Amino acid sequence: MIQCPNCKHQELPGALFCSECGTQLVTADTLTSPLANQPIEPLEFDEQESNPTVLPAQGPVVPVKNVVISLHIVNTDRTMYLTGRSEYSLGRIARGQPILPDFDLSEFDAYSQGVSRLHAAIKVQAMRILIMDLGSANGTRVNGQKLVPNVEYPLKSGDLIALGKLKIEFQTSTD
């Protein structure tokens, strides 16, 4: 049996996608040690709120309260704060684009840094925060490790994200 890195559902060998949550289980690219195999650090919770029977440990799209995500654009003095939603897409806005990213990185010279229009998404779940490359042209790296497109990887505070060549430091804090 193989285990889905996202929801821990058991699948038969040879399965390409998780039948439970749709996560891609195989790589089209070669990746030596997927980050997804690293132990996932649960986010900090109040004792009262972290009742695991109430919050599904691997459930989809359950916003975490009190967690503020900050993205610091390396080599600038700018930091973006993500609050209030469970998912944020990052990219840049170009003319005639049908779907706009939630956060436009154009002002950080995104085009010449190789940021795609819809580059990556950051998702906040019950116990963790995930990043997923949205099939960008130049790829997404976390601490130098390249991500397989459309597969979610856990993020922890202090990780260095690179969208193309644009480097962003990821931090979490509680309110």
Place this chain on the structure above:
Amino acid sequence: MEHYSVLNLPFDATPAEIRAAYFDAVRKYHPDAQNGEGDGARFIEIQQAYEVLVDGKRRAVYDRSLPESTRETSVTQVGVRYSRTTIHRSGEPQLIYALLDLSCTRKIDPNELPPAHVCVILDRSSSMRGERLDMVRANLIRLIRKLRSTDVLSIVTFSDRAEVLVPPVALSDPARIESVVMGISAGGATEIFQGLDLGFEVFKRYAGRSNFLKHLILITDGHTYGDEKRCYEVAERAAVEGISIHALGIGYEWNDTFLDRLASLSGGNSVYISAAEDLVQFIEQKIQSLSVNYARKSELVLELPEHVTLNYAFRIQPNVSPLEVNFPIQLGPLEYGRNTSVILEFKIDQLQSVEPDQIIASGRVYFEIPSKTIPIERQFIEIKRPVRNTWTKEKTPTAILTAMSRLSLYRLQEKARKEAVAGDIESSSLHLKYLASRFMAQGNQDLARTAMMEADHLQKHQRFSDEGEKDIKYGTRSLFLLPDPELKKL
């Protein structure tokens, strides 16, 4: 009548195939089993055909008497791609995917294009009154104007009974048919079997030219009650006759599971008409595909070893549709210049054999090509992989990965629907939320929102909404029509 066609055989039929076809035909047309007019004459034809074909010498003489064109090599091909290069020798079950590509290698020849007989079966129950009927009328007229003058159109209308509104006519006088179409009025209940059965009869009665493409377009906006099984039987008989059924559902109050099954039994598909544009698009597509049709039907027959099961079959192109996993599987028509692509999921229970190769399935694909003297062509296929003792990590071919990334969402949606029907609301809404996350990840925010709203509706009402179930299902299907994601540019 030509001997091969009498027995539904290809020109290169093997002696075993000739015997099998003969026994099949005899069982159906034997004097003791007679049920139809003309069966007696048919039975004599079958006997004559068999006696000639089964005898090598007489067959060779007969073959020489046939036109030169029958001896041309076939131009249909069946290619197989796999999700893995090897399979694993193991006591544990495993999955493997095969992507079948049916293609016609010949360039389109306008002289070879067969004319089409399109029969429209129109629901004129009272719920169709007003806007819906207006939309259908306008599009029927569009269809009448765009069909070729060699094509034949017939129209059947039904409510709780059915009548032939326009008997099969060549489109030499479109204005007259148009005026009949304008006169259609609504009233009564919906009994789909009535319409379907009469439509099928219209095809049978109009047997004059058998080399027509035969399309049955069912247009309805409602549920049918109690006659589903009889409808499936008509669809199965239609498949045998090479008639493909396309089922169009208008609005939200129709049963998509029923129409899907009905259509896929005959090699067609179901289409969701949520707005007038959808109907326009369907008609345009239909006209386009009639003008590039090579084989009016193709079907797949597989034999599987005992420890192998075919879990799932899905056509990803053209006419995106799940397929009935019952042999023969109707794969639908084959066009010039465009593959018919089908993805198959096989489960291999356990593999202990010491053979270096494992046959996963073997069988045949049959094509019915109206432009040929002997319309049947048959290609053998063998789905097999070398066996290894170790499980190796390997790269999945992009075509299969792309298809499966979409299909996995479609199946997630199917799963959620099944769970909701079974009353497992919790699992169902969890799967809907996962689906929403996937749509969101692909940048498909409309579908993501629909799925989230449906999860909400599900928790409140313990069932899917008529609207949501169709929006999600057909929305997920439409993902197959998107260009491949790897083509996305900076």
